[in-house]
Amino acid sequence: MKLTPFGKLFIVLVALGVIGFVAFKKYGDQLKTWSGASTGTAGTDGDKKPEGGDVTKDDFANINKGVSDAPREGGLNVNGGGQVGSKGLNRPLRVGINTWAGHAPGIVANGGMKPGSASSLYKKKYGLDVEFVLLEDPSAKLAAFIKGDIDVMWDTVDSFAREASELKEKGLKARAIIQEDWSRGGDGIVSLKTIKSVEDLKGKKIASTKYTPSHWLLLFLLSQSGLSPQDRAETEKNIVFTAEAPQAAAMFKAGRVDAAVTWEPDLSGAVAAREGEAHVLVSTTAATNVIADTLVARQQIIDEAPGAIQGFVAGWFDAISVMKEDPQSTNQLIADALKLTTDDVSGMLSGLKLTSYADNALFFGLAGPKSYFDSLFNGAFIIWRKKGVVNTVVDAPDFRDDRFVSALAREYASQKVEESFAFKDKPKVSDRAIVNKSLSIHFTTGSDEIMPGSYFTLDSLGETMLAFGNTYLQVEGNTDSRGNEATNKSLSARRADSVKAYLVKNFNLDPKRFVTVGQGSAKPVADNTTEDGRALNRRTDIKVVLNAQ
Structure with missing residues (x-):
């Protein structure tokens, strides 16, 4: 059969469409970057100078994107385990820390700051000598790390995103190997x-x-x-x-x-x-997942002595269990090491959450599609770049090594994430809200069906709830004055419930974290006699309320 010109053109168009679809699926993120659109990562545009400007909510789009509330039932499903070598060190592993109780598990595992303690878990169980070095000043710490005076350094993820850019400029590779803690009130x-x-x-x-x-x-x-x-x-x-x-x-x-x-x-x-x-x-009692302490190792030590790093991480998790079993003795050990009182240590520990294996698995994305580390690191880098602090582009996956946590998956298969807070008594409508905002969430006329154009707004709200992990969300639906008052109140209540249902489903949030209220037309913010005023009154008010324990 002979093809007509139209038939040939049709085949060409189909072929081009298939090629275009495949290219988009495989190279979509690159295409967005080339076109100037944001992909929600730190970027890949070489060493382009920072553009500057004010910080906006969109700069934090990475925060907790794709992460969900930690599951409270059963262990985490971590696939496989990291493959690391067994080669150790013929000298003490030198770890730079500051006077902060988040470093406590390492001190407990080592029996103090110096190597050689008779009670050292590191030595007895893993054949590892560790020396902790106090470096209070962040600049001095980074200088010691760059020089090679220490093998591992303390950092918060947001600060590491800034320092990583400098390390990359100097050609020094380094990776986060363990999360120490979440700030929880500290x-x-x-x-x-x-x-x-x-x-x-x-x-x-x-x-x-x-x-x-x-x-x-x-x-x-x-x-x-x-x-x-x-x-x-x-x-x-x-x-x-x-x-x-x-x-x-x-x-x-x-x-x-x-x-x-x-x-x-x-x-x-x-x-x-x-x-x-x-x-x-x-x-951070409310903003539970915003500041994370981590330990960063030089790539050289990871490559040359992976067995030492593996023992260091494993012993760290061992010590968290020891601290739970004997808080009095371990607090005294920590106080002596850091030259604090036991009250100081107890106070510091009350303002943080020491992160177990299960917490680390979530943090590094071993139990889900995204990681807190990547979200915080990339989000922070974008902010520091906008402020003109950094030049060289860095991306989170290049600055973490989760193999040392992953290698312990079988040992901790049944461990689950534990939180000190629970959601029991719902807040009162009159309770103080730490964040207040009004959102334009659009519904189909006369119904509680959310229109697709509002999904982005709701996704941003979901990310807020993940960052503010110890809070309630009060969702208040509002209408204009047209129509029957009772009908408006019922409709606004159903719409508030629809917002809750969307967030619970798409972000795996605890349903007990929500309070929904249908205000109807009772709380106008503008004149209901004009169309512009009525449009302003058709809104959803959001209040983030602290979970009072």
Whole structure:
């Protein structure tokens, strides 16, 4: 049969369509990058200079993307185990730490700071000598790491994203090998009691240290708030930067600023210093999955002595169990090592969550499609680049090595993630919300069916709930004044329930974390006599409320 010109053209178009589909599936992310669209990663455009600009919510699109609330039942399903060598070290593994209780498991496993302790789990079980070196100053720590004076260094993921760029410029490879802890109340914002929410920071003076976990936390909280982009930019201009976090707290104590971002024990100390007029506005008690401490190893030591790194990670998890079994003795050991009191140690430990194998499996994405490490690292890099702090592009997978955690999958097959908080008593509608915002979520006319165009907005809200892991979400549906009042109230309640159902299904959130309210037309924010006013009144109000234990 002879093909007509039209037939030939049809075949060519079909062939091109197939080729185009295959190319998009295989190279979609690259195509987005070439076209200038964001793919939600740190980027791959070489050493392009930072563009600068204000921080927006979109900059944090990576935070917890694809992660879900930790499963509370049964163990984690981790496929296989990492393959690592057994070669050890003929000298002590040198680990740089600061005075922070998140390093406690390593100290306990080592029987102290120095190698050679008779009680060392590292030595007895893994044949490993470890020496912990106190390096309080982040710059001194990084310099020692670059020079090779230490093999492993302490870091927070947000800071590592900044330092990784510098390491890459120097040609030094390094990877995170274990998560030490989540900050759970150890970091936060102290403010005057008249400041009741993140939105109330507008127009206020805020003290913080620059390009630190404190700065990162503040930028994240502002991005999640109901402030407009212009208001957020103005709020950032009111930040007063100090050299160290205790100085930020001191400025608040002296009444020179309205709020300060700091960490414990200075956080509680600042509240006590202005008793009756100050409170903790928000902390990582609520924003549970934003600041993570990790340990980073030089690639050279990973390559030359993988057995030593494997023993170090395994002994770390062993020590967490020892600490649970004998808190009194282990707290004394930690206090002696860090030159603290046992009360200091107990206070620090109460503001963090030591992360077990199961926590690490979630953190590195071994039990799910995405990892907290990747999300935090890439999100932080984007922020630091926007602020002009870094130049050289880095991407999270190049700076983590999860094999040492993965290799322990069989040993911890039944371990599950444990949290100290639960969701029991629902908050009252009148309870203080730490974040307030109104969203335009569109529904089909007269129904509670969410229109697809609103999925992106709801996905951003889901990411907020994952970051604020110890909070409730109050969802209030609102309508304009047209129609029957009873019908409007019923419809707004069903729409609030639809928002809840979407988030529970797509982010695996605990249904007990939600309070839904149908306000109908009872709470207008604009004039119902105009179309523009009615459009503003057809909204969904969101309140993030702390889970009071």
